[in-house]
Amino acid sequence: MADQELDARGLNCPLPILRAKKALNDLEGGQTLSIIATDPGSVKDFQAFAKQTGNELLESGETNGEFTFLIKKKA
Amino acid sequence: MADKKMMIIATKGSLDWAYPPFILSSTAAALGMEVNIFFTFYGLQLLKKNLSLGVTPLGNPGMPMPMAMDKWFPVLGTAIPGMQGMMTMMMKSKMKKKGVASVEELRGLCLEADVKMIACQMTVDLFDFKPTDLIDGVEYAGASSALAFAGDADINLFV
Numbered sequence: 001m002a003d004q005e006l007d008a009r010g011l012n013c014p015l016p017i018l019r020a021k022k023a024l025n026d027l028e029g030g031q032t033l034s035i036i037a038t039d040p041g042s043v044k045d046f047q048a049f050a051k052q053t054g055n056e057l058l059e060s061g062e063t064n065g066e067f068t069f070l071i072k073k074k075a
Numbered sequence: 076m077a078d079k080k081m082m083i084i085a086t087k088g089s090l091d092w093a094y095p096p097f098i099l100s101s102t103a104a105a106l107g108m109e110v111n112i113f114f115t116f117y118g119l120q121l122l123k124k125n126l127s128l129g130v131t132p133l134g135n136p137g138m139p140m141p142m143a144m145d146k147w148f149p150v151l152g153t154a155i156p157g158m159q160g161m162m163t164m165m166m167k168s169k170m171k172k173k174g175v176a177s178v179e180e181l182r183g184l185c186l187e188a189d190v191k192m193i194a195c196q197m198t199v200d201l202f203d204f205k206p207t208d209l210i211d212g213v214e215y216a217g218a219s220s221a222l223a224f225a226g227d228a229d230i231n232l233f234v
Contacts, residue, residue: 012174014102018184021105039174052106 002034002070003027009038009066016042017049020071024055029075032058037067046071079108082228084221088120090128090163090178091138095234096121097181103230104188111228112185113221115195118234119202122194122209126178129163141165186212193221 006023008016016037023033035046043060046069050057059070081103085096096118100110114122121128132138132145133153139145140162152158170177176184186192194204196215206213225231 010174012176014098014105014181015174015176018101018105049106 003031004033006033006035008035008042011037012039013041013045017045020046020049020069021053024071024073027073029073031073033071033073035069035071037069038065040067042067042069079103079106079230080224080228081108081110081230082221082225082232083110083112084233085112085114085118085121086116087234088117088128090130090166092234093121093126093128093178094181095232097178097185099232100190101181101184101188104185104190108230110185110188110190111193111221111224112190113193113195113216115198119194119198119204119209121178121182122192122213124208124210126182128178129159130166131159132162133159182210186210195221 004023004027006019008019011019016035016039020033020035027033046057046060050071054074056072056074057069058072059068061068081100083096083100096112100112103110131153132140140148191214192212193214193216194209196217199215
């Protein structure tokens with residue numbers, strides 16, 4: 001279970017990333033954020049976001065056209 | 076990543092062209108970059124307190140139109156009075172339906188993330204823009220300060 005959840009369904013680029021960034025601001029280092037999104041572009045974007053910011057993308061998956069991500073905030 | 080810098084020169088003042096600078100800047104800020112946008116000529120429209128940005132198919136053969144109108148509707152017809160207003164309304168409602176942020180929202184996110192917005196003093200004077208017409212927090216400067224930041228930036232874009 002993640003420390004916080006973000007529902008970014010129905011949002012288009014760049015909003016899922018921006019909302020995720022905002023949600024991560026409220027977390028402590030090491031805590032996790034789970035995100036659910038419907039923007040297919042968010043798959044590559046969350047990979048790039050993790051790489052650029054140093055927050056770790058622990059999981060990335062898809063079920064029924066919905067994309068889920070689990071990000072651990074950089075310590 | 077904190078030391079990466081991006082500089083965008085925004086020169087266009089239509090609804091569609093408002094998106095690239097604000098999407099890239101808000102995202103770059105979320106990635107930890109320091110961002111400056113230099114607004115010049117028609118780009119100054121993007122700094123107005125009350126945005127009234129339009130989109131037009133006139134002179135833009137690449138713009139998809141509703142009901143595939145771009146295939147059969149005469150080009151001259153796109154110049155009919157009211158056409159731009161109608162197209163703008165349709166574009167905005169389509170964007171909303173598809174979950175695309177409004178320009179106002181993206182601009183707000185940029186400001187929240189400390190994206191620095193600089194208005195080109197020369198074109199502000201040229202078009203008789205009043206600082207009171209523009210949003211708060213805008214700085215006024217010229218080519219040399221834009222280039223000073225650009226020379227130091229990792230990403231330089233002209234939109």
